[in-house]
Amino acid sequence: MSEMIRIEGLKKNFGKFTALHDVTFTVKAGEVVGFIGPNGAGKSTTIRTLLGIIKGDGGSAKIFDLDVWKDSLEIHKRISYVPGDVALWGGFTGGEIIDLFMKLHGGGDQAKRDQLIKRFELDPKKKAKTYSKGNRQKVGLIAALSVEADLYILDEPTSGLDPLMEAVFQEEIAKIKKEGKAILLSSHILSEVERLADKVVIIRQGKIVETGTLEELRHLTRSSITLTTEGDVAVMENVKGVHDFSIKDGKAVFYADNESINEILLEATKLGVKKFESVPPTLEDLFMRHYEA
């Protein structure tokens, strides 16, 4: 059972609106998967379906090889979850809520709880209604990280955290990763995904548009090229794999498909290359492409 999560062709409608068209991806044991996509893409909806909070309308979703809707009880014993919006009872203190969650989850570690409260610098004696957004998020995180689980599902876990706390969070996740636990991490923050994730799944308008390791995804994108040649550089515009071509001060600037680099180089050498600069694609470019298009 090396697959912790297996989703195939998952669909979900809210009335007439289709939130998930076709969601397919897997999370393997010991893997940290970054789940990214623009607002309203369907990340939280996918996650809620995985947790049996809502019911999928088609396709299948399994965790630990069990059906997420029918066997949710069995699944829930071994997972830990932080919702995208941590909403707390205003009248309870942060400490009370963490204790309550740990107890109802079962298998909590009191020492770990206290240590996390210290690390995240949370005042557990304050009523939840006085907490800021970041502090509410900390309550959800501490509760979820203090219990034993094989799979962690975190929906935008660092939203509202300041950079210092984000660093603490990343260290904690790194620890869990080291223990061989699987993590599904939805996020908008690039550096977070880059640092933690082994694999990235990109969702847009309810469809998975890209899946793979960071390396694989980088490969899919275009490099930015600056080229100066002895001959007329303008002919390069018609070479296959060249995009957004422009000439400035005799320098050609364009994007090149990574799989066409060889051909482009061959063409360029015919003109006599004076200068060739290639900037590898950043993940940023990749994300922006998916976020904007």
Add this chain to the structure above:
Amino acid sequence: MMKEKFARWHVLCLNYFKRDWKKILIWTLGLAAFSGGYIPPFVEISKGQGLIGLYETMRNPAMISMVGPTPITDPSNYTLGAMYSHMMLLFCGLFAMIISALHVTGHTRKEEELGLTEIVRSFQVGRQANSLAVLIETLGINLILALVTTLIMTVLKVESITVTGIVLFSLSLALAGMIGAVVALVMAQIMQTSTGATGSSMAIIGLLYILRGATDVSNQNLSMMNPMGWTYLTFPFTENNSLPIFIGIVFCVVLAIVAFALEGGRDMGAGYLPAIEGKANAKKSLLSVPGLFFRLNRGLIISWLVAFVVLGAAYGSIYGDMQVFLESNEIIKQMFTMTGVTIEESFTSVIMMVMIGMVGILPIAIVNKLYAEEERMHLSQLYATKITRSKLYWTTIVLSVISAIAGIVFAVIGLGGTAIVAMNGESTMTLATFMKAGFNYLPSTLFFVGLSAVVLGYVPKIGKAVYVYLGYSFALNYFGGMINLPEWFSKTAIQSWIPRMPASDFEVMPFVTITLISVAMILIGYTGYIRRDMQEGA
């Protein structure tokens, strides 16, 4: 400085009118139709000897404690107009007061909690502009209400319904609304949360209602010191006394100033009752689903149980005056000796239905709470634990049923205990008589649990509709006690299937049938709840 505080309030106010127009339409038309539209049916029932008969019924202290007094002392002066304002004004005013109070808390404390105020205040808007805008909006709405009521009554008018009376009647309603509004505005400043603000305003309104019930029977001058008294003590169509309206206006202005002063002195999001530092660890009693649900509903349960006892005690205190009332009137005396039912028993059977009807609010509120928690996403993280939906559902149902039973016990003890003391051993009625009469209505209370459960399972968004049905059956029973409604019509209220003890005898059939129907509804609700999507925010 003054101007700055309230800067651009009119923009907000206009915006509220735009945003709320549908609500305003339903509110004013509905309440005005209810307040003014009953003239034709009242004309029907007052035909022949109807008015004189009603006059005698309505002089019963129990009736006075519910609907208020009339200044008429001679039955022949009890005109249709006199009866209309006697029976309708207090009840309608009470409605106007409650709706206005809810509206004001909704636009002040609640929006503050949701963070809307913060956004608005970041624009060029004064610190206190919102409160002023809401207050002016509510004033506008209540004036529209008065206008529409005046129109309706003018159209339907009969001879004893005079124009002066109509205007006074409508203005009394508007005043009632504004009293509710300013009370709510003050509570919105004092309390920490919107639930606290709503709860305390409702408690104050309830208390004023109960107090006036007691003083109306014992000493009417004291009712004149009660803000709720200023609405119906205008006595439209009889004395046409406008003094209470003026007192009321002064009262509203003073309370509004108090509210603005309190608001000026506090931070946004804070209240006047201080927040105390809490515990770093949860008590053991909290650490289970039943423990959690009890804690979440604790405030609600305790305050309603107190309200039931107080309400019961208020009605119970009337039992002492009943004999005096009976001695004073030969016809009534005959009426009761003929049927073989004592006046106390007859009163008990009516009042018990009214009180247990009110007890229904508590179990409905508890079942609805589960959906409120779901929608506010408080349970999100718990759904992903080994806690099942069945556990959440059944814990709620059990808590709701236990609270319903406790509600009946408390109401009965309040009523029966006080009544027995007030009667001073002059009656054969014991606490057991009251208990039986109260528990006779248990099925109707369970019915409300069942109804809320079905709604929770299948159409949770309309949870408030169950209150509407409760209010409907309550009103039907309330008016059914005074006028004769068609059988099929009164049977649409669940309580009317149950014989009224102790005046009537206990019947097994309806008791068992309604209980079984309720259980079935609870099971149906369960099948929906475990299958549907949880609604989070959307």
